[in-house]
Amino acid sequence: MNRLAKAGLAVGGAVAAVGTLRRILEPRPRYAPWEKPPYGEFPNRVLVLGGGFGGYTAAQTICDLTRNRDDVGVMVISRENFFTFWPMVPGVIGSNVDIGNIAQALRRPLIRAGASFRRAELRDIDFENRRVTADGREFPYDHLVLALGGQPNFFGIPGVEEHSLTMRGLGDALRIRDRVIERFEETTLAHGKIPESALTFVVIGGGATGVEVASEIHALVHEALAPDYPNIDPNRVRIVLLEAGPDILAELDPALRRAARTELFARRIEVMTRVRAQEVTPDRVVLADGQEIHTENVIWTAGNRPNAKLKDLDLPLTRRDGVIADEYLRVPDRPNVWAIGDSAAIPHEDEEIVPPTAQAAVQEGHAVARNVLRAIDGTGELERFEYRPLGQLVELGGFAVNEVMGVRFSGLLASLFWRATYLFKLESPQNRAQVAADWLLGVFFRPAVTQIRDLIEEGGREPDEARSTETAETDGRQGARVGSEGQPR
């Protein structure tokens, strides 16, 4: 046998061994799919609406806690059959990660955990008869967990919804990336003779998302596109970050804010603070002080609000339209209904509510699971939910500003910490391996510049997402202050 054949056999054997080991080590499902009773036949049916950070965690935790019981059935209903890993979504713009690798499949892990899953859009809830209607089907429940997430808030500012791209979905990230590439293609075709506004990108909102989006556009332009468009000087591209408050990243320590600003300055990203967008038109942003920025590319990251669908349901809502929940995560006057995540208003410290972050949604998911089971069993007191903020990490591409349990650090090491943390936090080992491979390949190869134009609708919105144009007093993916355009987290 020659050397090549031996090497082939060795590789084949190793692959077979790893495959067998993986099957042996794979966690055993709670039921074999054919043994599992239908959800409707369990004496206690827990229906979770939303398969994001909050809903997914709640469903998984209930399944974990009832592994040896056969009296609790769990079903998750969600609009998509994947769970978006939001912290890595801005990375899609700079081609840091492949879009498919941060969309984690919901069906397989949930079924393996013993839950049922239906991809369906919520239509209505009949609280009296304990039934949910989704995509024309009815689903009974004994306990209902609402975890429907949030959506952009445009605060009724004229033109924002029509003329800006948003950052509230995987498709949005792809659209922003595609828009930048499109401008480069147009400029090349026109021998560079296109208005400055075509190469000006204005990101509105100096919170974490806005800062990350501006940094990713910079990375896309300077690292990925520049060598492929030799006739365009990348320094012709203007990236402007607008913030209504006195500083960007308002929720971070001032030293970290300074570090972030210095880094943005070094990349020639213009940061304008204390400026409020008053109107957006197809070719400009008009500011409240009368200034105008000529641009055909506006990205709105400045406002976030609870899911607008909640308003159609007979639920107690706050002024900002979040479902009111008490400190046990119960919805008042709606027996056996619980609310968590970005769509819930959960009390936190005096007169505040828990900020809408992934870390909060995950903590709430664990807590609601324990409380639902306590309510089912009628044992013990319900657990009072207390949000414990662990810190905040903001990535600017090879440079991060982090605050973790009071420790503040920034730079390349902070960026590596960001990567390690979020890699660990990805739910699926498969996605984890794929993202690690994306990052590793990124060290050796420049990302390919391709426009996936046929797969997305230019300037379109995520399907079924009713966007808000209402004037709300505040937003905040992270419970921002009144009037702040930044999106803290």
Ligand SMILES: Cc1cc2nc3c(=O)[nH]c(=O)nc-3n(C[C@H](O)[C@H](O)[C@H](O)COP(=O)(O)OP(=O)(O)OC[C@H]3O[C@@H](n4cnc5c(N)ncnc54)[C@H](O)[C@@H]3O)c2cc1C
């Ligand atoms: C770009 C971006 C980056 C972020 N980065 C971070 C970060 O780094 N760290 C951090 O802590 N937080 C971050 N966040 C905030 C964080 O993602 C949210 O706070 C978190 O996802 C909230 O969890 P959730 O379960 O409430 O909502 P989501 O995770 O958004 O899940 C909502 C679920 O509800 C489903 N759904 C919605 N409407 C319907 C319907 N009508 N019918 C059926 N299903 C429906 C959706 O499909 C989805 O599965 C980021 C947010 C964004 C937008």
